Amino acid sequence: MxxxxxxxxxxxxxxxxxxxxxxxxxxxxxxxxxxxxxxxxxxxxxxxxxxxxxxxxxxxxxxxxxxxxxxxxxxxxxxxxxxxxxxxxxxxxxxxxxxxxxxxxxxxxxxxxxxxxxxxxxxxxxxxxxxxxxxxxxxxxSNQTVTVFLAGDSTVTDQPEDGYPYAGWGQMLPKWFKQDAAIENRAVSGRSSKSFIGEGRLDEIWQWMKPRDVLIIQFGHNDQKPDEERRTEPFTTYKEYLKRYIDGARQREALPVLVTSVQRRFYEADGRLIDTHGDYLIAMRELAEEENVPLIDLAEESRKLFEELGPEATKSVFMWAAPGEFMNFPNGVEDNTHFQERGALQVAGLVVEQLKQLRLGAIQVAFR
Known part of the structure; x- marks a missing residue:
């Protein structure tokens, strides 16, 4: 080599x-x-x-x-x-x-x-x-460099080039890190805390993880889905599957970090954001306290950002485009769940600010 x-x-x-x-x-x-x-x-x-x-x-x-x-x-x-x-x-x-x-x-x-x-x-x-x-x-x-693994769904994942400007917040995260940490984004569109494990994707992370690495976990969007492969219940199976991520990281002397699901773009008539994740957010907050796991409350941070921007300005965060605006979407698109690149940058910035506040030993010196 x-x-x-x-x-x-x-x-x-x-x-x-x-x-x-x-x-x-x-x-x-x-x-x-x-x-x-x-x-x-x-x-x-x-x-x-x-x-x-x-x-x-x-x-x-x-x-x-x-x-x-x-x-x-x-x-x-x-x-x-x-x-x-x-x-x-x-x-x-x-x-x-x-x-x-x-x-x-x-x-x-x-x-x-x-x-x-x-x-x-x-x-x-x-x-x-x-x-x-x-x-x-x-x-x-540089195999001694700390690796930050991301496990999550389409709001986190590396969106393909032919989908530009679609982007997940995990795709933008490396911008904030110096050479002291490598970002490994293993998030995949459409996955829940259950199906990510069922497909063997968490096992792949375990093969590569070493002591002092970090595992950032955001699921919830697809845990709500009705199909058997993905569905979990907030206070039972959702917590149980998430605990497998926590326990596996700790067994490998790595640090797990839980992230509540980023909000979707749905508003009340008065401009307040509609919470579409409900008990899944409560369950993750409870689990973080029960297991003494660092928590990034991205649901709360994104709620504040999206309410400050309002329904019209958040169209530039989410994947909203007029016909002809982006080459890959000649007919336009209106997506209230996924981000365009500049929106993914904003959400990644929220994650980074929360990570800095947590002062995690493995990566606290890695930020630019």
Whole structure:
């Protein structure tokens, strides 16, 4: 297993034990690295700069792919330009936001670091922005880094690229974390606390979890559903299934955190939010107290946010779109449960603020 990968992007010879990547370095399986497309990639050099800052690639509408063994990795990027300002957004894997609008002024170079958990044998970094850059990239194996696992439903999950701008709040969470923690979002659309276990998804988390890791658990939306595969009752089976998450994490010396279900977008005539989760919220709050588990009351925090914004403004939080507004939804959409990306960012921000207040030992130093 290779523990360190180093890449120098741009023109000319590679520097300091780095592998050179140019505007024609297309990913090939035999090579194991490269851009997913080079159609709009450009390579430039600047005489005004020295070292790694003297050349770079402009990765427009492309991703950089690197084949690795499964595990946790720390990624260090060098970004900048000697003569002009830059702006770069980076998403990892299936749309997980790791860097949003990183900006440099002319002559400024920044080093930006984060950690990734890889389970499919490949690191994928997608670049966008008004003027994206990549000067250098270093990837190091880091299996002692704390991993924050997310178990949940469609409001948490990594929504697929062809559903953009659909996004789960867990998909936006990496933006707030430094390289001290890797976010592993295992949430899946349509799952309840029961069906997530029944499909073996919790067992997968147990295979990877190590001491000091964190398990964040949000279920409830689908526990209300009538089918046998998903249905739980708030004060009996819902609590019983959630306790299996708690006990399993503690057995592995990891830290469980419960999250009450984020609210849906339904309002009373007076502008107050209608609670659609009822006893499931009460049951989770009770369980957190009974088992002495840290609780993020996202139901309450999202209620306050959505009531402050009101019925009209929350359309920009939830997946509401006019016909033609988003390419993937030419006929428009009105969804009062799921978020568009900017709404998922707001909800993720609520989660992060609550996590900071909890001051959990494993990740309290990991926030940006």
């Amino acid at each position: 290779t523990d360190v990968f180093r890449f120098d992007f741009g023109i000319g010879a590679a520097r300091d034990e780095h592998v050179k990547v140019t505007d024609s370095t297309l990913y090939e399986p035999d090579r194991g690295y490269g851009f997913s497309s080079v159609t709009k990639v450009a390579a430039k050099s600047r005489e005004e700069a020295e070292g790694m800052g003297s050349d770079f690639c402009i990765p427009v509408e492309t991703s950089f792919l690197l084949d690795v063994e499964n595990g946790v990795y720390t990624v260090n990027l060098l970004i900048g330009d000697a003569i002009t300002a830059t702006e770069t957004t980076i998403k990892a894997g299936c749309g997980r936001l790791v860097a949003q609008r990183l900006r440099t002024v002319a002559g400024e170079f920044i080093r930006y670091s984060f950690s990734l958990s890889v389970r499919d044998g490949q690191i994928r970094l997608a670049f966008t922005g008004l003027a994206p850059r990549i000067n250098a990239l270093e990837v190091l194996s």
